[in-house]
Amino acid sequence: MAVQTSAPPGGPAGAAAGVAAGTRGLSAGRIWSELRRLPVIPMFILVFLLVIPAIFADVLSPHDSTIGDLDRALEPPGWVRDRETSQVVVQRVRDKNPNEISINNARRNLNTGVANLVDANGNGEVDLGETVVRMEEGGSWEYPFGTDKQGRDVLSRMMHGARISLAVSCLAILLGGILGTGLGMIAAYRGGFLDAVLMRIVDIKLAFPSILLALTLVVAIGSGFSTVIIVIALLLWARYARVIRGEALAIRERDFIDRARVAGASNLRIMMKHIFPNVFNTVIVLATLEVGHVIILEATLSFLGAGIPRPNPAWGLMAADGREVITSSYWIFMFPCLAIVLTVLSMNLLGDWLRDRLDPKLRNV
Numbered sequence: 001m002a003v004q005t006s007a008p009p010g011g012p013a014g015a016a017a018g019v020a021a022g023t024r025g026l027s028a029g030r031i032w033s034e035l036r037r038l039p040v041i042p043m044f045i046l047v048f049l050l051v052i053p054a055i056f057a058d059v060l061s062p063h064d065s066t067i068g069d070l071d072r073a074l075e076p077p078g079w080v081r082d083r084e085t086s087q088v089v090v091q092r093v094r095d096k097n098p099n100e101i102s103i104n105n106a107r108r109n110l111n112t113g114v115a116n117l118v119d120a121n122g123n124g125e126v127d128l129g130e131t132v133v134r135m136e137e138g139g140s141w142e143y144p145f146g147t148d149k150q151g152r153d154v155l156s157r158m159m160h161g162a163r164i165s166l167a168v169s170c171l172a173i174l175l176g177g178i179l180g181t182g183l184g185m186i187a188a189y190r191g192g193f194l195d196a197v198l199m200r201i202v203d204i205k206l207a208f209p210s211i212l213l214a215l216t217l218v219v220a221i222g223s224g225f226s227t228v229i230i231v232i233a234l235l236l237w238a239r240y241a242r243v244i245r246g247e248a249l250a251i252r253e254r255d256f257i258d259r260a261r262v263a264g265a266s267n268l269r270i271m272m273k274h275i276f277p278n279v280f281n282t283v284i285v286l287a288t289l290e291v292g293h294v295i296i297l298e299a300t301l302s303f304l305g306a307g308i309p310r311p312n313p314a315w316g317l318m319a320a321d322g323r324e325v326i327t328s329s330y331w332i333f334m335f336p337c338l339a340i341v342l343t344v345l346s347m348n349l350l351g352d353w354l355r356d357r358l359d360p361k362l363r364n365v
Contacts, residue, residue, distance in 0.1 A: 037353075037357075038353075039349050039350055039353045041346075041349075042345075042346035042347070042349040042350045042353075043346075043350065045342050045343070045346040046343065046346045046347065046350065049162065049339060049342060049343060049346075050162050050165065050166055050343055051166070053158070053159040053162040053163070054159075054162040054163040054165070054166040054167075055163075057156075057159040057160045057162065057163050060159055061153070061155070061156035061159045061160065062142075062144075062153060062155065062156060063143075063152070063153035063155075063156045064152075064153075064156065065152065065153070065156045065157045065159070065160040065313045066152070066311045066312070066313065067152070068147065068148070068150040068151030068152035068153075069147075069151040070150065070151050071151065072143070072147050072151040073147060073148070073149055073150060073151040074146075074147060074148070074149060074325065074328075074329045074332075075139050075140060075143055075146055075147040075151075076139035076146050076329070076331065077139050077143070077144060077145050077146040077154075077331050078139050078140060078141035078142075078143065078144045078146075079139070080139045080146070080331075143155070145158065145331060145335055146329070146331040146332070148318070148321055148322070148329075148332045149321060149324075149325065149329075149332070152313075154318070154331060154332060154335055156313075157313035157318055158313075158315075158318075158335055158336065158339060160312075160313040161313045161314050161315045161318060161336065161339075162315075162339070164225075164298075164308055164312065164313070164314050164315075165295050165298060165299075165314070165315060165343070168225075168228055168229055168232065168294060168295075168298045169291045169294040169295055169298075171229045171233075172228075172229045172232035172233045172236065172294050173233075173236065173287050173290050173291065173294060175229065175230075175233035176232070176233040176234070176235070176236030176237045176239075176240060176290075177236070177237075177240050177283060177286070177287055179233065179237040179240070179241075180236065180237035180238065180239065180240025180241040180244065181240050181241075181244050181276075181279070181283055183198055183237065183241045184240060184241040184242070184243070184244030184245040184248060185244060185245075185248050185271050185275055185276065185279070186198070186271070187199060187241065187245050188244075188245045188246075188247075188248030188249045188252055188275075189248060189252055189267065189270070189271055189275065190267075195245075198241065198245075199242075199245070201238075202238045202241050202242055205235075205238040206238055206239075206242075210235050210297065211297075211300060211301075213235065214231050214232070214235060214297065214301055214306070215301070215304065215306055217230075217231045217234065218231055218301065218306040218307075219306070223305075223306055223307065223308075223309055224309060225308060225309075225312075228298055228301060228307050228308060231301075232294055232297050232298065235297065236290060236293075236294070239286065239290070240283070240286060243282060243286060244279050244282065244283065247278070247279045247282050248275050248279060251274075251275050251278050251279070252275070256274060257270060257274060257275075260273075260274055281358040282358075284354065284358065285351060285354050285355045285358060288347060288350055288351035288354050289347070289348065289351035289352075289355075291347040291351075292343070292344035292345075292347040292348050292351075295315075295340060295343055295344055295347075296340065296344060298314070298316060299314070299315050299316030299319065299336075299340050300316060301316065302314040302315070302316025302317045302320065303316040303317070303319055303320045304320075305320070315336040315337075315339055315340055316336070318332065318333075318335075318336040319333055319336045319337050319340075322334075322336070
């Protein structure tokens, strides 16, 4: 008895179109599902707080990051409206061209008798002979984040500081990752005495506090941009070596490694062609998680005066400059510290997401 089946509408062409439509729908759904899992907020913060300012700092910064105007020193952010942080505006009577001096200079003129207050309340006009000083409450939007003690724009220094943090992080993690990953694979593959010696060196390195060891190395080598990168790389390699060794020990016992040995592959080829691709995901996750650690290390060294030298606009240096006037000019200290906190938190969240996506054990949890 023959069984008759009905053909789909449109014949074979219709069937092919239906399969294609189903495939497109499945792909679109899968893409949307993956997009929903992306850490949008951390990625947004990293792109607009770290990456874009670091790349386009020369274009986006409104002022020079190293040259300031002492007459505009300690000027508050544009949105601040407070009598404690008044802006003093000087207008010359003869030519009517506006000029500006700092509140400190105006008060010095008052104290020395060069100027006399017209308004007894202290927030009106000050007579300087041919010059009239008018005290205005609040800051200026010419400096949205205010100025520091040297009259340098805080926003411009924040942007250029992001460039320094990104450059130090990328270079230090690259150098430390290459050294640690290589030593970890060698220790796991060779085993024996070499493995024991390398792991004891790692244990000794991890036993020392990172900041103390970094300060010792900086004193021995000398401060500078390249010194900070080398010191941080020497602090990072042990973390990579310990983790990668554990991964490589398990991979070394797999059957495809034995087949590669039987086929006559050299030890270098086995490590580069068979072991390294299987630990690459772990290296990427470690690198992402270490970015926050590197930024904190660089900021700490700069804060202590052993990192990026002045007048370079490092976030740690800005925080160190602002601690002396934190009670009266809080913005100098607040903005770089806030940038460090947001960047480190976002990198940690992004690293956790990458670990969940790249680790086969956690991918379907």
